[in-house]
Amino acid sequence: xxxxxxxxxxxxxxxxxxxxxxxxxxxxxxxxxxxxxxxxxxxxxxxxxxxxxxxxxxxxxxxxxxxxxxxxxxxxxxxxxxxxxxxxxxxxxxxxxxxxxxxxxxxxxxxxxxxxxxxxxxxxxxxxxxxxxxxxxxxxxxxxxxxxxxxxxxxxxxxxxxxxxxxxxxxxxxxxxxxxxxxxxxxxxxxxxxxxxxxxxxxxxxxxxxxxxxxxxxxxxxxxxxxxxxxxxxxxxxxxxxxxxxxxxxxxxxxxxxxxxxxxxxxxxxxxxxxxxxxxxxxxxxxxx
Amino acid sequence: xxxxxxxxxxxxxxxxxxxxxxxxxxxxxxxxxxxxxxxxxxxxxxxxxxxxxxxxxxxxxxxxxxxxxxxxxxxxxxxxxxxxxxxxxxxxxxxxxxxxxxxxxxxxxxxxxxxxxxxxxxxxxxxxxxxxxxxxxxxxxxxxxxxxxxxxxxxxxxxxxxxxxxxxxxxxxxxxxxxxxxxxxxxxxxxxxxxxxxxxxxxxxxxxxxxxxxxxxxxxxxxxxxxxxxxxxxxxxxxxxxxxxxxxxxxxxxxxxxxxxxxxxxxxxxxxxxxxxxxxxxxxxxxxx
Numbered sequence: 001x002x003x004x005x006x007x008x009x010x011x012x013x014x015x016x017x018x019x020x021x022x023x024x025x026x027x028x029x030x031x032x033x034x035x036x037x038x039x040x041x042x043x044x045x046x047x048x049x050x051x052x053x054x055x056x057x058x059x060x061x062x063x064x065x066x067x068x069x070x071x072x073x074x075x076x077x078x079x080x081x082x083x084x085x086x087x088x089x090x091x092x093x094x095x096x097x098x099x100x101x102x103x104x105x106x107x108x109x110x111x112x113x114x115x116x117x118x119x120x121x122x123x124x125x126x127x128x129x130x131x132x133x134x135x136x137x138x139x140x141x142x143x144x145x146x147x148x149x150x151x152x153x154x155x156x157x158x159x160x161x162x163x164x165x166x167x168x169x170x171x172x173x174x175x176x177x178x179x180x181x182x183x184x185x186x187x188x189x190x191x192x193x194x195x196x197x198x199x200x201x202x203x204x205x206x207x208x209x210x211x212x213x214x215x216x217x218x219x220x221x222x223x224x225x226x227x228x229x230x231x232x233x234x235x236x237x238x239x240x241x242x243x244x245x246x247x248x249x250x251x252x253x254x255x256x257x258x259x260x261x262x263x264x265x266x267x268x269x270x271x272x273x274x275x276x277x278x279x280x281x282x283x284x285x286x287x288x289x
Numbered sequence: 290x291x292x293x294x295x296x297x298x299x300x301x302x303x304x305x306x307x308x309x310x311x312x313x314x315x316x317x318x319x320x321x322x323x324x325x326x327x328x329x330x331x332x333x334x335x336x337x338x339x340x341x342x343x344x345x346x347x348x349x350x351x352x353x354x355x356x357x358x359x360x361x362x363x364x365x366x367x368x369x370x371x372x373x374x375x376x377x378x379x380x381x382x383x384x385x386x387x388x389x390x391x392x393x394x395x396x397x398x399x400x401x402x403x404x405x406x407x408x409x410x411x412x413x414x415x416x417x418x419x420x421x422x423x424x425x426x427x428x429x430x431x432x433x434x435x436x437x438x439x440x441x442x443x444x445x446x447x448x449x450x451x452x453x454x455x456x457x458x459x460x461x462x463x464x465x466x467x468x469x470x471x472x473x474x475x476x477x478x479x480x481x482x483x484x485x486x487x488x489x490x491x492x493x494x495x496x497x498x499x500x501x502x503x504x505x506x507x508x509x510x511x512x513x514x515x516x517x518x519x520x521x522x523x524x525x526x527x528x529x530x531x532x533x534x535x536x537x538x539x540x541x542x543x544x545x546x547x548x549x550x551x552x553x554x555x556x557x558x559x560x561x562x563x564x565x566x567x568x569x570x571x572x573x574x575x576x577x578x
Contacts, residue, residue, distance in 0.1 A: 057390075097480065101426035119489060134485070156485050167481035169473045170489060173497065176473075180465040184458045184534035187525065191386065191454040193383060196445050198422070202457060203421075208462065209497055234474065242545050243472035257529030 001026050002145060005050070005058035007073055009034070009042035012131075013064040015122025016151065019130060021046035023150035028055050056080035056087075060145050061111070063091045063103075064118070067228040070095050074103045079112045088142045092116035092133060094171055094229040096236040097161030104137075104160050110144065114142040115160045117167025138161035165236070172233045172247060175226055178215050179250045182257070185216075185274045188268060198277045213275050220268050224258035227251050290315050291434060294339070294347035296362055298331035299553040301420075304411025305440065310330060310335035312439035317344050345369035345376075349434050350400070352392075353407070356393045356517040359384050363392045367399045377431045381405035381422060383460055383518040385525040386450030393426075393449050403431040404449040406456025424449035454525070461522045461536060464515055467504050468539045470497065471546070474505075474554060474563045487566045504562050509557050513547035516540050527563070 009029045017027045028050035031039045043051065055061070056077055059256045063195050065073050072094040077089070088119045089111040098116045107113040116139075120131030133153045135143055137160040143153045156162050188197040201209040204216040219226075230251035237244040291314045295302045298318045317339035320328045331338065345366055354362050359382040378400040380392050389404045396402040402464045405428075409420030420451070422442045424432050427448040432442045445451050448468070476488040490498040508515075519540035528531040549556040 045505050116515055117495065122290065132489075154485075156482070158481050162480070162482055162485075165477070165482050166485055166489065169477045169480070169482070169486050170494075172473045173475075174494070177466055177497075178470070180532075180535055181462055183526070183530075183535065184461045184465075185460075188454070189456070190459045191451070192447050193445070193451055193454045193458070196443075196455055197452075200421075200455065205459075208466075237472070241472075242541035243469075243538055245541060246469055246472065246535050247538075249382070249532055249534030249536075249538055252534060256531050284294040 002060065002149065003027070003028065003058040004149065005061045005063070005077075006047065006064055006147070008065045009038050009045065009047055010064065010066075011041075012118065012122045014041040014045040014047065014060075015062065015130070016062065017042070017047040018045035019123050019150040020146075023148070025149045028058055030055060035055040052076060052080045053082075057082060057085060058087055060088045060142065061090065061114075063089070063093060065093060065096050067093050067099075067232055071101065071103055071106070074106045078107055078232065081110055084223055085124075086111055088112045088114060088145070090114040090116045090135065090139075090142050091164075092118050094118075094167050094232060095164055096168060096232045096237065097164045099232065100161050100164040100182060112141070113137060113160065114139045115163045116142075117163040117170075117171055119163075119167065134163040134166045136140060136164075139163075168233050168236045171229055175229065176247070176250060177211070178219055179230075179253055180228075181212050182216055182219070182271060183211070183253055186270050189274055190272045194274050195277060198274060216271055216275060220261050220271075221255065223254040223261060225253045227258065230254060291349065291374065291438065292317065293434070293438065293539060294318070294344040294350045294366075294417065295336065295353055296344060296350070296366065297354045298327050298334065298336055298356075301407065301411045302329075302351075303330045303334040303336065304413075304419070305353065306331070306336040307334035308412050308439040309435075312437070314438045317347055340384060341365060341369045341445040342371075343436045344373060347376055349377045349431065351405075352378070353383060355514055356382050356384050356388075357389065357520055360392055360395070361437060367396055370399055375400055377403060377434070379403040379405050379424065379428075379431050380453075381407050383407075383456050383521060383561045384453055384498040385457060385521045387524065388521065389450050389453040402426060402432070402449065403428045404452045405431075406454075407460075408456065408459055423452040423455045425449060425453075426466055428452075446513065449477045457522050457525045463538060464518065465536070466500070466509055468515075468519075468542055470501050471505055471508070471560060472542055474501070475559050476557045480545060483563050484566060485530055505560055505564060507549050509546065509560075512543040512550060515543045516547065519543060 004025045005028045006017050021027045027047045028046040031049045089107045104113040115136045117134045118131045123130035135155045139155045143155050187192045230247045234244040234247040293314045294317045294456045295306050310316045316336045318336045360491045378396045393402045404425045407420045412419035424444045428444045477483045519536045523533040523536040
């Protein structure tokens with residue numbers, strides 16, 4: 001039986017773990033010192049609690065952790081590998097291609113490294129849908145194991161870093177749009193023109209308004225995780241490119257929203273207030289015919 | 290007959306001028322020292338060439354100029370007003386509420402100031418469609434004159450600055466999305482994953498891809514004008530807000546694209562290259578069933 005390790009049972013980690021376990025893999029995760037919610041999520045997903053040393057004996061290790069600890073996670077697992085055991089180590093985190101290559105250097109000589117990036121939301125409990133996992137580098141064996149156990153993968157050319165680059169570009173757009181929309185809905189509320197802007201968006205940018213209604217409330221609780229992803233995107237662009245400043249600003253903005261979510265929620269309340277307006281017709285508009 | 294002055298016959302100025310002239314107004318503009326294209330555009334729109342002194346005798350002055358010269362334009366026109374003549378001066382530019390109030394101070398005592406913001410593309414030659422012009426402050430008379438001569442207006446509460454705030458928020462979102470999408474399509478090309486990202490966007494972000502195909506090629510020639518608008522949005526947000534950095538970065542990015550458009554067009558070519566890919570199916574994807 002294939003043993004697959006997912007060090008952390010976050011929403012994505014547990015979602016992938018559930019699919020893998022449902023397709024016959026033994027799925028290990030570390031829950032020691034984690035919250036009761038995480039332990040419960042892991043248990044519901046059919047993942048087995050394991051120590052670091054047990055985790056390191058897996059055939060396939062899938063690193064799905066906050067971007068800020070992707071490097072240290074790799075170092076800890078590689079240090080715990082038993083002698084003579086050479087697993088596949090796939091980093092699926094939202095990190096820059098450079099950071100992925102940094103992890104490849106840590107892993108080199110101890111495990112077979114694969115670069116990865118996850119596009120899409122965690123699999124649902126009913127196991128339909130689920131994200132597409134991009135893989136690059138020598139990824140054939142990793143892809144076979146993952147597909148055999150129910151995950152959707154796409155192996156792409158370009159070597160280590162290519163899959164991370166896809167994830168960077170994609171997340172930069174989707175989370176960038178969410179961020180700059182949030183910033184301006186807050187600005188509209190502060191300027192006292194929230195109702196007017198809502199009516200105008202209903203009239204001429206209904207796709208954007210619908211997208212905001214769907215994505216913003218879901219973002220509040222994730223903003224703290226997006227800070228490092230935005231910083232990774234800025235690093236991916238390199239400081240020489242003027243646009244890297246856009247994602248530096250998005251990182252600081254998401255940090256502010258994360259702090260707000262953890263304190264008095266005044267910003268989050270303003271966003272909710274904007275989004276909950278009823279669509280109003282432009283009643284007092286003067287229009288030519 | 291109502292005399293309406295539009296100092297500059299740019300794409301928007303001439304578009305509005307054409308509607309106003311078609312609805313019976315005498316429309317004046319300054320073409321001295323402007324390009325042959327501008328003179329031709331003004332003529333086609335039915336606008337009459339006028340000196341600054343003639344312009345200042347109009348009943349209604351609509352300032353539609355690059356944001357960077359909105360203040361100086363106001364100063365020049367106010368200085369040229371004949372004694373005893375008190376026109377309506379409406380600033381319709383993409384400027385911050387603070388800059389609009391600065392212009393209101395220049396105009397005060399000489400003309401009736403109205404704050405404005407234009408949402409939408411210039412009217413087409415057949416005079417259908419056309420933008421919605423938000424007005425705030427003591428805007429009833431200005432709105433009556435504009436509606437009488439074929440324009441679409443909406444008077445909103447909030448005093449001077451409110452209409453400019455609507456324009457800031459709206460332009461920040463639409464031009465922000467165009468900017469950050471462009472930035473990441475370029476990054477994808479540099480990283481060698483343009484084809485993969487195009488396929489992924491076709492699969493999961495088709496609205497965004499369609500929007501990019503429609504808006505990006507139209508942006509190249511306007512990028513130079515958007516630099517100051519992005520800076521105005523950053524100023525509107527105030528430097529204390531972390532998200533102001535997002536629009537500072539967008540301003541620098543559009544400056545780089547404007548410089549590129551005026552030189553070897555290497556960036557613009559990369560964007561075109563991305564957008565002209567045929568939609569490809571994820572042929573070598575490994576998917577579970």
